[in-house]
Amino acid sequence: MGHCFSYPSSTSKTDLHNNGTTNNLSNGTKFSSTTATTTSSSIERRSQFSEAASDTSGGTMSHSGLLLETPHLKVYSFMELKTATKNFKPDSMLGQGGFGKVYRGWVDTKTLAPSKVGSGMIVAVKRLNSDSFQGFAEWRSEVNFLGMLSHPNLVKLLGYCREDKELLLVYEFMPKGSLETHLFRRNESFPWDLRIKILIGAARGLAYLHGSQREVIYRDFKASNILLDSKYDAKISDFGLAKLGPSQEKSHVTTRVMGTQGYAAPEYMATGHLYVKSDVYAFGVVLLEVMTGLRAHDPRRPNGQESLVDWLRPELSCKYKVKRIMDQGIKGQYTSKVANEMARITLSCIEPEPKNRPHMKEVLDVLEQIRKLNVVPDTKSAVASPSRSPHHYHYRAGAAGVERKRAPPGRFGVGK
Ligand SMILES: Nc1ncnc2c1ncn2[C@@H]1O[C@H](COP(=O)(O)OP(=O)(O)OP(=O)(O)O)[C@@H](O)[C@H]1O
Numbered sequence: 025m026g027h028c029f030s031y032p033s034s035t036s037k038t039d040l041h042n043n044g045t046t047n048n049l050s051n052g053t054k055f056s057s058t059t060a061t062t063t064s065s066s067i068e069r070r071s072q073f074s075e076a077a078s079d080t081s082g083g084t085m086s087h088s089g090l091l092l093e094t095p096h097l098k099v100y101s102f103m104e105l106k107t108a109t110k111n112f113k114p115d116s117m118l119g120q121g122g123f124g125k126v127y128r129g130w131v132d133t134k135t136l137a138p139s140k141v142g143s144g145m146i147v148a149v150k151r152l153n154s155d156s157f158q159g160f161a162e163w164r165s166e167v168n169f170l171g172m173l174s175h176p177n178l179v180k181l182l183g184y185c186r187e188d189k190e191l192l193l194v195y196e197f198m199p200k201g202s203l204e205t206h207l208f209r210r211n212e213s214f215p216w217d218l219r220i221k222i223l224i225g226a227a228r229g230l231a232y233l234h235g236s237q238r239e240v241i242y243r244d245f246k247a248s249n250i251l252l253d254s255k256y257d258a259k260i261s262d263f264g265l266a267k268l269g270p271s272q273e274k275s276h277v278t279t280r281v282m283g284t285q286g287y288a289a290p291e292y293m294a295t296g297h298l299y300v301k302s303d304v305y306a307f308g309v310v311l312l313e314v315m316t317g318l319r320a321h322d323p324r325r326p327n328g329q330e331s332l333v334d335w336l337r338p339e340l341s342c343k344y345k346v347k348r349i350m351d352q353g354i355k356g357q358y359t360s361k362v363a364n365e366m367a368r369i370t371l372s373c374i375e376p377e378p379k380n381r382p383h384m385k386e387v388l389d390v391l392e393q394i395r396k397l398n399v400v401p402d403t404k405s406a407v408a409s410p411s412r413s414p415h416h417y418h419y420r421a422g423a424a425g426v427e428r429k430r431a432p433p434g435r436f437g438v439g440k
Pocket residue numbers: 118119120121122123124125126148150179195196197198199201202248249251261262421432433435
């Protein structure tokens with residue numbers, strides 16, 4: 025056990041690693057039973073918006089819920105967005121999520137009015153499947169949250185459209201796609217320095233949400249919701265499941281468990297109790313994905329390995345095991361110290377008990393220290409595999425070789 029580390033950490037300034045229990049709670053087996061919660065999602069959604077309304081003045085009640093006043097968002101007609109996307113032509117599709125398709129569109133840089141293809145600036149237009157109640161709830165949540173919040177690490181919502189059954193959202197365009205695409209959908213391995221840069225940006229975004237006047241629980245943190253701008257700066261997208269946290273130090277109790285398989289915190293799966301620390305757990309899962317290059321949940325893996333956390337949690341506390349689980353594609357781009365510090369912070373984020381997890385601000389501090397630590401990469405391996413060098417990495421959203429369309433991710437608790 026000489027190589028196994030224990031808590032507390034001697035290097036961290038923050039008190040991150042003071043709980044050593046490594047419990048193999050299997051969220052993978054639990055959530056199928058918890059998704060059978062009987063209360064309807066409409067109740068949950070209504071309570072969310074009455075909370076939102078109590079904090080923001082000037083909302084207008086539509087027949088199906090509260091849409092807060094968001095004066096800086098542009099309201100588009102369906103016709104305008106049809107024009108901006110070349111009639112939602114399949115070749116302008118950027119991607120597909122559980123609730124709709126995302127298209128490339130063009131708008132005027134100043135007025136944001138739809139423009140001809142090739143003039144003005146590119147935007148991403150999400151057209152939601154409007155036939156499910158959940159689709160509408162996600163659309164409304166997105167408009168309300170992103171209409172109120174603004175931060176360099178949150179994707180910018182520029183406008184929206186609601187016309188008959190059509191629900192659309194217009195976002196700033198993120199040319200480098202999502203972290204998920206880079207980690208799992210490309211043959212070329214994604215360089216370590218970009219991975220850590222992205223994690224820091226995402227941590228900053230989440231810390232901002234948790235630190236806002238009335239804390240926001242994001243609830244769907246995962247690699248596919250971390251979008252990347254031209255400099256690989258991370259921006260959190262998709263506020264469809266976000267919730268305002270409870271006042272005081274209580275948890276938010278949801279009547280229906282929703283999220284994405286592999287990322288949901290055990291307390292949330294088991295009880296529906298939601299804390300900002302539930303987001304910290306999901307962040308820890310993303311840390312593990314970034315370290316290993318493996319998906320949070322993969323039913324194609326052998327028995328017992330489907331859930332990344334359940335499978336690899338024990339490996340995170342032993343130095344020699346950490347080395348073994350690191351993504352082979354980035355060998356030589358990080359030091360052993362970096363790998364071990366990553367393992368420590370990951371382990372503390374995925375602590376079974378929410379109160380034992382660090383705050384996002386602490387996670388951010390640790391990641392910034394880890395970035396500074398990584399000054400002496402193993403140059404021998406970097407030379408041995410030049411194609412893996414960070415400088416050779418290129419990506420363009422929608423470019424050939426990048427999967428544009430995919431099966432909806434394994435979200436649960438929703439009626440799609
Ligand atoms: N602002 C954007 N700029 C560029 N591409 C985007 C943008 N928003 C979304 N996309 C692309 O569209 C894809 C689908 O996004 P969407 O948010 O609908 O789904 P998701 O987050 O991948 O899955 P789900 O919504 O089911 O959780 C993304 O993976 C990304 O490739």
